[in-house]
Amino acid sequence: MEQQQDNGRPSIGERLQSVNRNVLYLCLFVVVSSSLVIAHLFTIGVPAEPQECTKNAYEKLRNLHPGDTIIIDTAYTNSSRGENGGEMEAVLRMAMREKVKFVLYTYAEPQCIEVAKGVIDRINEERRKAKTPEPEYKEWDDYVVLGFFPDGATMLQTVASNIRDAWGAKKDKDETGAERPVFESPVLKNIQKIEDIKAYVSISASSVMPTIVARLQHRLPIISMITGVMFPEQFNYYKSGQLQGLINGLVGTVEFETLMDKGIDANGVVGGHAEGPPIAAPFPGDKNFARGMDYYLAFCCAMTLLIVAIVVGNVGMFLERRRMR
Amino acid sequence: MALTLDNPNYQFIKMTAGVVATFGMYSLLYKETKIYRFFEHMFLGLAAGLSLTLIWTETLYDMWWTPMVGHYADKSSQWNQNGAWPWALMLPLAAMAYMIFSKKHNWMSRIPIGLLIGIGAGQAFQNWFNQYGPQIENSIKPLIPTDWSRLSAPSTVGLTQDKVAAIQNNLYFSQGINNLVFLITLLCVLSYFIFCTEFKHKFTMGMSTAGRMLLMVGFGAIFGTTIMTRFALFIDRMYFVWIEWLMDGTHKMLGGG
Numbered sequence: 267m268e269q270q271q272d273n274g275r276p277s278i279g280e281r282l283q284s285v286n287r288n289v290l291y292l293c294l295f296v297v298v299s300s301s302l303v304i305a306h307l308f309t310i311g312v313p314a315e316p317q318e319c320t321k322n323a324y325e326k327l328r329n330l331h332p333g334d335t336i337i338i339d340t341a342y343t344n345s346s347r348g349e350n351g352g353e354m355e356a357v358l359r360m361a362m363r364e365k366v367k368f369v370l371y372t373y374a375e376p377q378c379i380e381v382a383k384g385v386i387d388r389i390n391e392e393r394r395k396a397k398t399p400e401p402e403y404k405e406w407d408d409y410v411v412l413g414f415f416p417d418g419a420t421m422l423q424t425v426a427s428n429i430r431d432a433w434g435a436k437k438d439k440d441e442t443g444a445e446r447p448v449f450e451s452p453v454l455k456n457i458q459k460i461e462d463i464k465a466y467v468s469i470s471a472s473s474v475m476p477t478i479v480a481r482l483q484h485r486l487p488i489i490s491m492i493t494g495v496m497f498p499e500q501f502n503y504y505k506s507g508q509l510q511g512l513i514n515g516l517v518g519t520v521e522f523e524t525l526m527d528k529g530i531d532a533n534g535v536v537g538g539h540a541e542g543p544p545i546a547a548p549f550p551g552d553k554n555f556a557r558g559m560d561y562y563l564a565f566c567c568a569m570t571l572l573i574v575a576i577v578v579g580n581v582g583m584f585l586e587r588r589r590m591r
Numbered sequence: 592m593a594l595t596l597d598n599p600n601y602q603f604i605k606m607t608a609g610v611v612a613t614f615g616m617y618s619l620l621y622k623e624t625k626i627y628r629f630f631e632h633m634f635l636g637l638a639a640g641l642s643l644t645l646i647w648t649e650t651l652y653d654m655w656w657t658p659m660v661g662h663y664a665d666k667s668s669q670w671n672q673n674g675a676w677p678w679a680l681m682l683p684l685a686a687m688a689y690m691i692f693s694k695k696h697n698w699m700s701r702i703p704i705g706l707l708i709g710i711g712a713g714q715a716f717q718n719w720f721n722q723y724g725p726q727i728e729n730s731i732k733p734l735i736p737t738d739w740s741r742l743s744a745p746s747t748v749g750l751t752q753d754k755v756a757a758i759q760n761n762l763y764f765s766q767g768i769n770n771l772v773f774l775i776t777l778l779c780v781l782s783y784f785i786f787c788t789e790f791k792h793k794f795t796m797g798m799s800t801a802g803r804m805l806l807m808v809g810f811g812a813i814f815g816t817t818i819m820t821r822f823a824l825f826i827d828r829m830y831f832v833w834i835e836w837l838m839d840g841t842h843k844m845l846g847g848g
């Protein structure tokens with residue numbers, strides 16, 4: 267064996283380059299598990315500096331008025347809960363505190379609706395158990411569920427031209443449990459055209475944005491909440507003005523939660539105290555840091571482990587090359 | 592206490608099943624075993640069954656069956672709608688798609704498939720430009736600074752809207768450099784994808800090579816974000832195991848509320 271030392275044992279460089287992958291998995295498991303438990307027990311927060319695209323998303327959503335209606339297009343299941351779950355929770359908390367009504371639907375996968383309903387139930391439970399209990403957000407009065415659309419492209423095309431045609435056949439249960447057309451609900455009764463909806467929030471783990479921007483851009487503000495892997499693709503839509511806000515996976519969720527906690531003052535400073543009406547006010551005293559911040563310490567530790575592993579592998583490579591010379 | 596959906600014991604059993612399934616799926620990291628295969632097939636079966644049910648309840652029932660048979664007013668509803676039986680014609684039309692499995696009658700499948708392609712193609716013409724037009728427009732950027740008095744744009748914090756607008760309308764030296772880097776990247780990457788002619792001149796060959804290098808940088812960034820996403824998904828599973836199941840779930844089951 268040419269690459270082995272004279273005594274037949276592998277060199278340090280060779281050993282550093284060939285760490286058993288199961289050891290790496292075990293390290294990741296231990297690092298992530300321990301940092302999650304520590305962050306949960308001691309409520310450790312990691313500072314985050316919100317990017318411009320997150321600030322714009324927060325500003326658009328924070329300045330909605332009570333009674334406004336928005337669309338929440340949910341396109342994720344539990345397989346991407348690590349990123350989209352935190353985004354969904356943050357948006358729902360915000361909408362409920364602002365008393366903004368919302369329409370929930372998906373055209374990605376039928377399961378998405380069940381997952382979203384579970385999150386709504388959980389946030390409602392959180393509101394009931396708060397120090398100052400808040401009223402439950404009720405289906406029909408505060409939000410309607412349109413369910414799954416098998417052909418999103420055609421549905422959005424129809425929504426752009428006539429929203430009442432597109433959703434006219436959809437029904438939801440009213441307070442008595444009877445099924446009625448969704449346009450009779452307080453959420454949609456005043457909606458005649460897509461421009462009457464104040465924002466379109468897409469929470470997605472797949473590439474649904476091309477379908478949305480091609481049909482609805484410039485008709486209403488579009489805010490995209492995505493997984494980190496899709497950020498490089500969707501940043502183009504944001505830079506070209508097709509999106510009015512963009513949340514980048516787990517990092518974006520933590521930034522959004524930071525903005526919910528600190529707000530943006532009149533001078534555009536996050537957490538500042540400038541005189542005058544703030545650009546986007548915070549929610550002081552409420553539960554703002556949730557799933558995003560719960561995961562962030564573990565995320566930072568896992569990334570550190572990854573960097574250490576890369577450095578170790580490269581040191582091993584240099585040692586081995588030097589020995590071979 | 593009955594094992595109803597609200598019962599904490601039921602919730603805990605459900606979460607325990609989730610934890611077992613999580614570790615069953617992760618057992619693939621060690622090697623592909625029968626345990627992994629069992630959970631893989633269970634997951635596929637559950638997903639397929641659930642999707643089938645939801646397609647009926649969420650789509651076909653609302654958008655096809657109810658308009659076809661009508662909806663009759665009951666005590667709690669004011670809505671009444673007569674059935675529109677022409678909707679029944681959709682069933683044989685959709686069923687024709689399955690004729691693709693018949694050697695003799697597979698021509699019939701082309702009718703519904705053709706309809707779908709027609710709808711898609713019709714939308715594509717308009718939507719392609721809606722999707723990419725603003726991005727192409729945004730790639731045309733000014734290069735020559737309009738204000739040479741300073742290197743970079745001044746801070747807009749605390750300024751009036753008029754002053755902010757005035758600053759945003761100017762192009763400063765550093766922004767000009769940024770735009771130049773963007774333009775060079777764009778041209779180099781585009782030149783890499785010109786396959787209709789062979790580049791022989793050193794300059795054009797260099798551009799193409801630089802385009803390939805810059806693409807690699809882009810792929811590196813995409814790979815980095817992919818890793819971040821995978822870590823976030825793993826962290827979520829571990830959060831489910833340690834916090835939601837072991838700490839909170841056990842606490843609730845023991846009557847902690």
